[in-house]
Amino acid sequence: MPKFVYDFTEGNKDLKDLLGGKGANLAEMTNLGLPVPPGFTITAEACRHYLEHGTLPEGLAEEVNAHLAALEGAMGKKLGEPGDPLLVSVRSGAKFSMPGMMETVLNVGLNDESVHGLAAQAGDERFAWDSYRRLIQMFGKTVLDVDGDLFEDAVEDVKRARGTDDDADLTADDFKDLVDRFKAIVREQAGREFPTDPREQMDLATEAVFESWNADRAILYRRQERIPVDLGTAVNICSMVFGNMGMDSGTGVAFTRDPASGHQGIYGDYLQNAQGEDVVAGIRNTVPLTELERIDKASYDRLLEIMETLENHYLDMCDIEFTIERGKLWMLQTRVGKRTAAAAFRIACQLLDQGLIDADEAARRVTGGQLAQLMFPRFASRVDGVKKITKGMNASPGAAVGKAVFTSERAVELAERGEDVILVRRETNPDDLSGMVAAKGVLTSRGGKTSHAAVVARGMGKTCVCGAEELDVDVKAGSFTAPGGVTVSEGDVISIDGSSGDVYLGEVPVEDSPVVRYFEGELSAADGDELVTAVNRVMEHADARAAMAVRANADNAEDAARARRFGARGIGLCRTEHMFLGDRRQLVEQLILAEGDDERQAALDALEPLQKQDFEGIFEAMDGLPVTIRLIDPPLHEFLPDITELSVRVALAGDGADPKDRRLLEAVTRLHEQNPMLGLRGVRLGLVIPGLFAMQVRAIAEAAAARKAAGGDPRPEIMIPLVGAVQELEAVRDEARGILDAVRESTGVDVPALVGTMIELPRAALTAGQIAEAAEFFSFGTNDLTQTTWGFSRDDVEAAFFSRYLELGIFGVSPFETLDREGVGRLVRIAAEEGRRARPGIKLGICGEHGGDPDSVHFCHEVGLDYVSCSPFRVPVARLEAGRAAI
Numbered sequence: 001m002p003k004f005v006y007d008f009t010e011g012n013k014d015l016k017d018l019l020g021g022k023g024a025n026l027a028e029m030t031n032l033g034l035p036v037p038p039g040f041t042i043t044a045e046a047c048r049h050y051l052e053h054g055t056l057p058e059g060l061a062e063e064v065n066a067h068l069a070a071l072e073g074a075m076g077k078k079l080g081e082p083g084d085p086l087l088v089s090v091r092s093g094a095k096f097s098m099p100g101m102m103e104t105v106l107n108v109g110l111n112d113e114s115v116h117g118l119a120a121q122a123g124d125e126r127f128a129w130d131s132y133r134r135l136i137q138m139f140g141k142t143v144l145d146v147d148g149d150l151f152e153d154a155v156e157d158v159k160r161a162r163g164t165d166d167d168a169d170l171t172a173d174d175f176k177d178l179v180d181r182f183k184a185i186v187r188e189q190a191g192r193e194f195p196t197d198p199r200e201q202m203d204l205a206t207e208a209v210f211e212s213w214n215a216d217r218a219i220l221y222r223r224q225e226r227i228p229v230d231l232g233t234a235v236n237i238c239s240m241v242f243g244n245m246g247m248d249s250g251t252g253v254a255f256t257r258d259p260a261s262g263h264q265g266i267y268g269d270y271l272q273n274a275q276g277e278d279v280v281a282g283i284r285n286t287v288p289l290t291e292l293e294r295i296d297k298a299s300y301d302r303l304l305e306i307m308e309t310l311e312n313h314y315l316d317m318c319d320i321e322f323t324i325e326r327g328k329l330w331m332l333q334t335r336v337g338k339r340t341a342a343a344a345f346r347i348a349c350q351l352l353d354q355g356l357i358d359a360d361e362a363a364r365r366v367t368g369g370q371l372a373q374l375m376f377p378r379f380a381s382r383v384d385g386v387k388k389i390t391k392g393m394n395a396s397p398g399a400a401v402g403k404a405v406f407t408s409e410r411a412v413e414l415a416e417r418g419e420d421v422i423l424v425r426r427e428t429n430p431d432d433l434s435g436m437v438a439a440k441g442v443l444t445s446r447g448g449k450t451s452h453a454a455v456v457a458r459g460m461g462k463t464c465v466c467g468a469e470e471l472d473v474d475v476k477a478g479s480f481t482a483p484g485g486v487t488v489s490e491g492d493v494i495s496i497d498g499s500s501g502d503v504y505l506g507e508v509p510v511e512d513s514p515v516v517r518y519f520e521g522e523l524s525a526a527d528g529d530e531l532v533t534a535v536n537r538v539m540e541h542a543d544a545r546a547a548m549a550v551r552a553n554a555d556n557a558e559d560a561a562r563a564r565r566f567g568a569r570g571i572g573l574c575r576t577e578h579m580f581l582g583d584r585r586q587l588v589e590q591l592i593l594a595e596g597d598d599e600r601q602a603a604l605d606a607l608e609p610l611q612k613q614d615f616e617g618i619f620e621a622m623d624g625l626p627v628t629i630r631l632i633d634p635p636l637h638e639f640l641p642d643i644t645e646l647s648v649r650v651a652l653a654g655d656g657a658d659p660k661d662r663r664l665l666e667a668v669t670r671l672h673e674q675n676p677m678l679g680l681r682g683v684r685l686g687l688v689i690p691g692l693f694a695m696q697v698r699a700i701a702e703a704a705a706a707r708k709a710a711g712g713d714p715r716p717e718i719m720i721p722l723v724g725a726v727q728e729l730e731a732v733r734d735e736a737r738g739i740l741d742a743v744r745e746s747t748g749v750d751v752p753a754l755v756g757t758m759i760e761l762p763r764a765a766l767t768a769g770q771i772a773e774a775a776e777f778f779s780f781g782t783n784d785l786t787q788t789t790w791g792f793s794r795d796d797v798e799a800a801f802f803s804r805y806l807e808l809g810i811f812g813v814s815p816f817e818t819l820d821r822e823g824v825g826r827l828v829r830i831a832a833e834e835g836r837r838a839r840p841g842i843k844l845g846i847c848g849e850h851g852g853d854p855d856s857v858h859f860c861h862e863v864g865l866d867y868v869s870c871s872p873f874r875v876p877v878a879r880l881e882a883g884r885a886a887i
C-alpha cells in the first residue's frame with residue numbers, strides 16, 4: 001500500500017508530484033531548519049483516488065490518525081481540546097501553483113468550547129472569536145458551498161451598526177454576534193449545523209480541498225496554463241500560527257527580488273493584526289514590507305536572513321508567505337516565484353553574474369513564450385492629446401487599450417464580439433478568472449503587487465495595473481471616477497501601461513518594444529538597456545547550443561529581409577500563390593479559360609517574367625542562404641470570381657451577359673469542389689495543368705541565374721506540395737530537372753538547386769522511404785498533416801467544436817497550435833527515419849505553424865530535424881527554443 005501521508009520532516013522539494021508544490025517546499029524549509037509550524041501532507045495520490053472513486057483510499061484514515069497524534073505530541077496540545085486547543089489549517093497545494101484557485105480552511109479545531117480555551121490561552125477574547133468566525137466563514141463557503149457574500153453582508157451589517165468600515169474596530173462581542181449569525185446562515189443555507197467535532201471538521205475540509213481540484217475556476221486556470229487535468233492536489237495540515245493576536249502580530253508576503261523588474265531588494269506587503277488571506281485579498285490596506293523594519297526590527301532582520309537563505313538554496317527568486325505571532329516569525333509558504341517576462345531574463349543573467357547558475361541554466365530559466373511577450377508593442381513614449389488620469393502599481397507589463405468593463409460577464413461578452421476590453425475592478429477574486437482571460441488588461445483600485453489580480457495577470461502574461469487608489473470603482477453603476485472630475489463609464493476606451501502603472505483616458509498609440517528594436521538592429525546590447533543586454537546574452541548562448549537552424553516562412557523580399565534581421569538562416573517556406581493575385585488574376589483567368597495549348601502557353605508566358613522578378617528579390621534578401629520555394633498549392637478556383645456573385649451577374653444580365661462572364665461561370669462551376677482542401681491542388685495541379693509548374697520552375701531557375709550573374713549567391717530549393725505517392729513526385733521532378741538543365745544551358749550560369757517535397761499527407765509519411773528516393777529534402781507541412789491525420793478541416797472545426805474537445809480533455813491544446821506528438825508526431829518520426837534510411841543525409845525541416853511553437857520546436861529537435869521554419873516575427877522565439885531544446 002502506498003504511503004499517503006508525509007510529515008513535513010519527511011518530504012523535500014523534489015517531491016512535488018506527490019506532495020504538491022506547497023507541501024514539498026514546506027518540507028524543504030522544515031529541513032533547512034527554518035521556522036515552519038509543524039504539520040503533515042496528504043498526497044495528491046490520495047486525492048486522485050478520491051476523485052476517481054468518490055471515497056478515501058483504504059488506510060488513509062489510520063495514517064492520518066498516526067500523524068495527527070505525532071503532531072499533537074510535538075505541540076503538546078490536542079486538536080480542538082477545550083482547555084488549550086491545537087488548531088490547524090487545511091491547505092490545498094498542487095504540483096503547479098494555481099494561486100487562489102483552490103481552497104484552504106484556517107482555524108480548524110475551534111468550536112463553542114475550544115474558543116474559550118483559545119481565548120484563555122491567548123489572553124485575548126476578541127482574537128479567539130475573530131478566529132472562530134473566520135473558521136465558520138471559510139468552512140461554510142468552502143466545505144458547505146454557502147454563498148460567501150452572505151457572510152460578507154453580515155460583516156458589513158455589524159460594521160454599519162458600529163458605525164465603522166474597518167474590521168479593526170470590531171470588538172469581541174461583535175465577533176460573538178457574528179459567530180451566531182454565521183451559524184444561522186450555515187443552518188439555513190446548508191441545511192445542517194456547523195460541525196463542532198474537530199476531527200470531523202478536518203476530514204470534511206480535506207475532502208473539500210480534494211474536490212476543489214475540479215472547481216470551474218480551477219479547470220479554467222489549468223486550461224489557460226496548460227496544466228494537466230488529472231494531477232490532483234495534495235492537502236497540507238499545518239498547525240496554526242496567528243497573525244491576528246494584536247499589533248505585535250501580522251501577516252505578509254514577500255519576494256526575494258522585484259517580480260516585475262528582477263531588481264534585488266525588499267518587495268512585499270505586510271498587514272498588522274491580520275490573518276492569512278487578508279493580504280492577498282486586498283481587503284485591507286497593507287503597508288510596504290520595508291515598514292516592518294520600523295514595526296518589528298528583529299522579525300524584519302530575521303526575514304531578510306531567511307530570504308537570502310532561500311535564494312541561495314533554490315538558486316532563484318522565491319516568493320514567501322509569513323506570519324508574525326507576537327514577535328515570532330513563522331514561514332508558511334515559499335516557492336520559486338512567478339515573474340514577468342522581463343524579470344525572467346534579467347534574473348537569469350543576474351544569477352549568472354552572481355555565479356549561482358551557469359549559462360545553460362540561464363537559458364533554461366526563460367522561455368520562448370516570455371520572449372514573445374517582450375516583443376509585444378508598448379505605448380509610445382510621447383503621448384499627446386490623451387489624458388493621463390491616474391497611476392497605479394505596475395503589476396504586469398504590457399500596453400493594453402480597450403473599453404472599460406466592470407464585470408467578468410461583460411468582459412467575456414464583449415470579447416466574444418471581437419472587442420478589446422479592460423476589466424476594471426476594485427479587486428479581483430478567483431471568480432474573475434474568465435473575465436481576466438477575456439480582457440486585454442486588468443485595472444484594480446485596491447491591492448498590491450501580490451494581490452490576486454497582480455499574481456494571476458503576471459502568470460497569464462496579461463497587462464495589469466493594480467492598486468490605483470485614486471480611482472473610485474462602482475461596479476454596480478458600471479463606472480469609475482478619477483481625480484479631476486473624470487468619470488469613465490462602461491464602453492469608454494482607456495489605456496493602461498503595466499510597465500509604468502499609468503492609466504489614460506482614450507487610446508494611446510503603441511510602438512515597437514526595445515527587444516524588437518534590438519532584433520531589428522536599431523538597438524545594440526551595448527546601448528545600456530538592461531533587458532536588451534540580458535536578451536542578447538541568452539540568445540547568443542541559445543544560438544551556440546542549437547542543433548537546428550531556424551528559417552522563416554516569407555513570401556516576399558521585405559519579409560525575407562526582416563526574417564534575416566531576426567536571425568533566420570534561410571527561408572523554409574516561400575508560398576507562390578500570392579504571385580497569382582492582384583493584377584495577375586487576369587492572367588490566371590486566361591490560363592484557366594484557355595482554349596488550346598497556344599492560348600494557355602501565352603498566359604503562362606505572361607506570368608513567367610513577373611514571377612521571376614519576385615524570386616530575384618527574395619534571393620537577394622536571402623543571399624547565401626537556402627530559399628525553399630513551394631510551387632503553387634491552392635486550388636485554381638480560388639483565383640476566380642465567387643460562384644454566387646458571378647451566377648447572379650450572368651442571370652441578371654440575361655441574354656445580354658458578357659460572353660467572357662459566361663465562360664468564367666462555366667469554368668468556376670466546372671472547377672467547384674465540395675472539399676477543396678482534398679481536391680485539385682498541390683502536385684495534382686502540376687500534373688493536370690500542363691506547363692504550370694514548368695513555368696514556375698523556369699522563373700526560379702532564371703531568377704537564380706540572373707542573381708548569380710549579378711554576383712549573388714542564390715540557393716534555391718524547389719518544393720512540391722501535397723505529394724502522396726512517389727510517382728507524382730517523379731513526374732514533376734523529371735520535368736523540373738529538364739527545365740533546370742535547359743536554363744543552365746541557355747544562360748550559361750550553373751546554379752545548383754535541390755528538388756524535394758512536402759510531407760503533409762499520411763500516405764507520404766508512411767511511404768517516405770520510397771519518396772525519399774526522388775526527394776532531396778523533406779519539409780513537414782504540419783498544418784495539412786494535422787488536418788489530414790485527424791480529418792479536421794482547420795478552417796471549420798476550431799470554432800465548431802474545439803472548445804468542447806478541450807473541455808472533455810480530448811486534447812489539452814489545439815493540435816494546430818502545438819504538434820500532436822502521439823499521432824501527427826508519430827508520422828513525422830516514421831517519415832524522418834525512413835527518409836534518412838533511404839537517403840542518408842536527406843535534409844529535413846518543418847514549415848507548418850508549429851515551427852514557431854515552443855513545445856513543437858522541442859519535438860522537432862528530438863526527431864533530429866535540420867531546421868524549423870516559422871513566421872518572421874516568431875524567429876527569435878524559435879531560435880531560443882531550439883537552443884533550449886539542445887541543452
Ligand code: ADP
Nearest residue numbers: 089091092100104238239240241276277321332
Ligand atoms: P493559497 O495557496 O491560496 O495561498 P494557503 O494554503 O497558502 O492558500 O493559505 C491561505 C492563507 O492562509 C495564506 O495567507 C497562508 O499564509 C495562511 N495560512 C495557511 N496556513 C496557515 C497556518 N497554519 N497558520 C497561519 N496562517 C496560515
Ligand code: MG
Nearest residue numbers: 022321332333
Ligand atoms: Mg499561499
Ligand code: MG
Nearest residue numbers: 721760781784
Ligand atoms: Mg499544405
